[in-house]
Amino acid sequence: MKALAEHVESPELSAACLRFIESGGHTTQSFGLGQVIGQVFALLYLSPRPLCLDEITEELGVSKASVSTTVRQLENWSAVKHVWVKSDRRDFYEAETDFKAMLRQGVLATLRKKMDTAAVRLENVETTLADALKNSPQPEREETRVVTERLQRARQFHAKINGLLNNPLLDHLL
Amino acid sequence: MKALAEHVESPELSAACLRFIESGGHTTQSFGLGQVIGQVFALLYLSPRPLCLDEITEELGVSKASVSTTVRQLENWSAVKHVWVKSDRRDFYEAETDFKAMLRQGVLATLRKKMDTAAVRLENVETTLADALKNSPQPEREETRVVTERLQRARQFHAKINGLLNNPLLDHLL
DNA sequence: AACTACGTTCAGTCCATACTGAACGATATG
């Protein structure tokens, strides 16, 4: 963050913007994503006009490579959108202000993916267990009963979370 | 994971358990936590009896230090609970089966903490902005209007998420 | 064609942190 935001001329105002950008970086970093992604979004979010890659790198003082990949990431989450400025070759971006859509296509979407892969793993375990019970002569031991029951409860829990994520009521609560 | 689960005598059954433990590790790792914490919980979850630290380290083939800190972490999330076995000095642990409570005191609690620190950061930004506007002679520029409006929307969004996290309806959905 | 301006990509670096090994304190047991 080597340069003050150029579009902000008042030094006090730009101080507030820098704090906001810094906060965005810290927040995303606390969630395991890097700090660049939060800074990029925060910068675009406060900018009154779309910014191009070089402007972003200049304002934040990070490499162009980071900004490029980060912007695409934010685009996938529909957190920023591509904007064409006429008679300008460069790609401009502006922040999406619809946080609801951001949540759906960002956080909730990745959550759903993780749930899916977890489901695949669970099915793997269960088929392994089914094979084991088919080949095992004594299916009535307490140990197998506990394992099968616990696996079933795990699956039920997984289904419940899945249902919650797909519940239209959740959308309504946002 | 150098040793098969000792409490599981059937080799096929233990194969399924190992897969489940491995899946648990991969899942927690995909969420940014390590893989040990998922493995420990998965092991305890399938175990028909409480296990002590040395048993867990033996089964998983990880260091005792990892298990010690990890078990405390799981305890804070009420994902495992301490169990006393009479005439045994060692600490035994068993998995909590109430996933609902786990979610509340694990995921949701940490989420709430992150929201709180984010709120503090936002307040910081807003006071900085308020000072800026107080000292700035021209408060009517479009730029300041955009910034103040966006900051306000950010705060509203934060409040909405906070409300959702504290909504009793969310508990009911689980 | 040559040259410039953009954006992307990829190998390499750097850094945070999960994990380890050894030392330690505490508590029992002989």
Added chain:
DNA sequence: CATATCGTTCAGTATGGACTGAACGTAGTT
């Protein structure tokens, strides 16, 4: 008291992933 067992702690290591710098491809400009 001496010894053993158990859990925690802490400095050090290793591993994953964020980030960088340079090279590349492409599309415009002269």
